Amino acid sequence: MRSLLSFLLLAVPSALVSATEYHEQLNLRPLPLSALLASFNFRANTSIADFEAQNFRLFPRSLGQILQYAGTRELHLRFTLGRWDAESWGTRPWDGTKEGGTGVELWAWLDAETDQEADEKWLTLTNALSGLFCASLNFIDGTRTIRPVVSFQPEGDHPNTTLDNTRLLHGVLPHEVVCTENLTPFLKMLPCKGKAGIASLLDGHKLFDASFQSMAIDVRPICPSEGECVLQLEQTVDMVLDVDRSKRPHDNPIPRPPPSHDLICDTTKPYHKPDDSCFPVDHLRGQDWTLSQIFGRTMKGTCPLTDPEVPPVCVHIPSTRDIFSAQGAHEIKYPNNDSLRCYHIEQDKEFTLILTKPEAPVDGEVAPLGIVKPETPVLYAERSFTGHGQEHGGMQAILTNPGDDTVEFVYMESLPWFMRVYLHTLSARISASSPNTNTSAEIVKQIYYRPALDRARGTQLELLVSIPPHCTVFLTYDFEKSILRYTEYPPDANRGFDVAAAVITTLEPKAMNIRTTSLLLYLPTPDFSMPYNVIIFTSTTIALAFGGLYNILVRRMVGANEAPPAAIKDKVLGFIEKLKKKKRTVAAVAAGGSAKPATGKTEAK
């Protein structure tokens, strides 16, 4: 896990785990077009002894007590909104380990001897966290909880003895809308509460206007090779801001058309005429911003509790671009990485950062990108529904390996019970253009499947997949849509039902996480409006009445003596009956005095 934090450790080579410490850092990374990735990282350590003695200092008491009460060994909570555009933005921040699927995702290792005990503790945990984070985490019930087998591994250092007695549970709420009410408790858990340091930049208006944002909380025990074990609380906020959108002033956020003299036009076009025709080329213009513009606030010094060794702000940008910082800030450059600049800041001074416009290219020259080129991700993943109609559907995941190494990963789906998966239709098809002709069996190496139980638990599907270099794999399966009970539909039944994102954990060539987008599943929905109920009711009545009336009018009724002579079938049956009767009579006669009942029977006929 620590290797995954290279992103951070690169900047903090000397960061060692000490018993009690706190540090925070903001990484800014301009992305293509007008996107800007801002990664906030806050990390607090507390010794296990202090934690168990309920001696909270940097670790928030509210969370600590919940963890103790619910017997939680390790906790991961994610709030995510929007989607990461891997095609233009490249690799995910923290290799995707600090983001969740759309909505809320929670997984934890709980101290439990049995599954039942784990469920009870899980219920306690979700309900308590629900209150703490103002999120509907209490809706993570049995139908939304799974127990992943291969996808998740503990990140902290657990002694083997405790790990044997823990259970991993994973729950996800894809429909949960993350908003400011979740940010407030998040900020409250920080030692400086968003009043000082980089947290003072976190403004709900900007955070939730971002194209992608993910808030993560990780609690894990860390045992360094020497020294005592500590419990680490790591809080992360990653957001991709749209610079143009963020730069709009707070009091005038409407993107009105700019005055025509502000348009950036391609003047080489023959038809170009100011105030009349303009071919816009503003996308070729590079980014320029100041810290206060894009976050809507200035940064208020540093948090006094933070480790002074760690520079609080870092920018990833080519060394050719000019950045100006506020007075008193001290810029650090790293010889081994010339596209990284970090800033030490004085504690009480406001800090700002100004990225100037890139130099305009000389005519005839291609404008330089002006940003650090995003790294190509190990794997692209996309998932969508196939088919139409209200009865059946299909799922298709398109997984592309753009690199030169074979990628091995675990593909995990947690599906709602009303989506009945036909596992026999699961197939993996490799793109026809690729030279390799692997069969389905070679692509999907292992399947772990736990079928759904109606109204009790959802489907859990984990696949170990490996994709050869430069190949695309189409993973498809079909499913059937269940019909819910009348009362099981939510008030917005026609919206559809959210299906949680698939989680992809790569194992080779490097460990990282990818989550697909969530999906909207339409189920057959009854028409809840009154006229249709009336129509159905009257139609039934008419059908019943018509049946009776039609019978009376059309059926031919005749007296028994007028009945037509019996058909052949009747004759044959009558003959058989006669034979039987004869036999019986013979038997009765043979038996002697018991002939009477037989005769009686005959008479009855």
Added chain:
Amino acid sequence: MPRLLSTALSLRRDPRLLKIPPYVSAFCIAIGVVWLLLLPLDDYSRRTYVSENALLPGQVHTYFGGSEQSIFRGFRHEVDLLASKNNYEVNDKLESILTGFGVKVGRQNYTYHSAGEIYSGENVYGILQAPRGDATEAIVLVAAWKSIDEQLNRNGVALVLTLARYFKRWSLWSKDIILLLPPDSTTGTQAWVDAYHDAHDSKHIAPLPLKSGALQGALAIDYPFEHRYHELHIIYDGTNGQLPNLDLINSIVNIAGGQMGIETTVQQMAGHTDSYQDRLQTMLRGMLYQGLGYPTGPHSSFIPYHVDAITLQPTGEGWHDEMAMGRVVEGSFRSLNNLLEHLHQSFFFYLLMQKNRFVSIGTYLPSAMLLAANFTIMAIFLWVKSGQPMAKKGTADKPKDGRNLLSPLALVATCHSISAIPLFIFNHLGIKTLPLAFLLFSVSSTVLPAAFSFLIASLHKPTSQFFQLTKSFSLLILGVSLATLSTLNFSLAFLVGLLASPLTFIQPTKNLVTKAFLAILLILTSPPVIISSAAWTSGVAMSEVLKAASLGWNVWGMYTPIIVWCVWWPAWLIGMTNTLSPISKI
């Protein structure tokens, strides 16, 4: 109950009862037609209203305008420069423009074969990802490169590009916006929508490289001319007469009329005076389009997949410009963006009389149902009658108690099975042979009944019971089919029912004058004659009609040919055979 039973039984034996059904049938037809004519009256039609509260049409301020016009003109110049280029060059340029805004672009090749012709092209589309969205829902903005009238949709395409750039700046979108730029208004969207729902024939149509979530609505712009316009024509008919949710039309009418002051119109009824006559004309035009089931614009392909869609077409000379059009689209997209659920509140079955007046299915359905019922009543009547012993003679020749079902069923089955022949030939022949095939078919369709009647007369001595039974079965099938159809495509059921209504009253007769009269009436209402006279009246060449029908079948899955050739034509064939048959001497 027993008393009721005995009354019913005695009533059933009353010979007068048997005289009633033909009159009931005629009455049904008359009522059905009158019912339809009453619909435009104020008492029977209703004013439209927006049923889905989330739409809030016209409640937002639209900002599209100002310097966006310069950009619009810039893009229009680009479109003009591409006018003479081929599909792929056009798409290369459109792709580069769209990618410039940060829109994800995909392309899709498709080929359709119909009537010996190849319809192929490449769709280009962009997905403007909702800034904070999660790719679960999407709305579509369509501008075909060629408008419905095969002109260069220069303002439409330029407007879509400008709007895409403008929409990109807003962060309020809750749904992805898909910008679809097919090469033509007919086949391109169909290929795209099919592939989006994975219902495409993968041999001829490529899958989509990029996808978004469930489609919630679509809006097409058909705006080929340059001059300022007076009103917006809303085209809403989908394939097979399916219609978009009425709320969508209401919202656009509301936004265009209430907010922008642009008049809206439906069914090409410019200058609608809201008189009875205009209303009736609008309704009949709507019924004609619905009955044909032929797609009327790029939006039509979306509707079978339950994606509500319309095409906006500016018409007339006036003072509104392309920016006003852009604001209408902006306002509509803002409304669609508000939707929390798929459009489901308002009506899917309606007839529009005016942009703001409609009748719903409950009100208009009885008229088609009555027409269908007339056939069923007659069928039941004939069945009962065929079971009655002959009134006049009753000796050796009289069929023994019961009905001889084999030969009538055989005739009906034969007629229905040979109906596969026209269905097959009209949908598989090439354009060059189609008019000839139609001519040959028309002739043979007229000759066939005579041949049948001759065959019947020579092979099998037909009794009147035979005719009663064939007619009964044939009308039963017709009645049941039309009653079912009327819930799916009311207009088609009504039109076929009306045109087939003479079939109820024909019967074999000895009187030569009556026979000739009936035969001529039937020939005049035969499917081939009706089709060719309709083509002649509307001034369209027969070959065009046949080509369009074939295209409809092969590309859009239009089922009108099935109704015409496999429901109406066999019924007519049996009716004509009955008329021409010499009545037996019994």
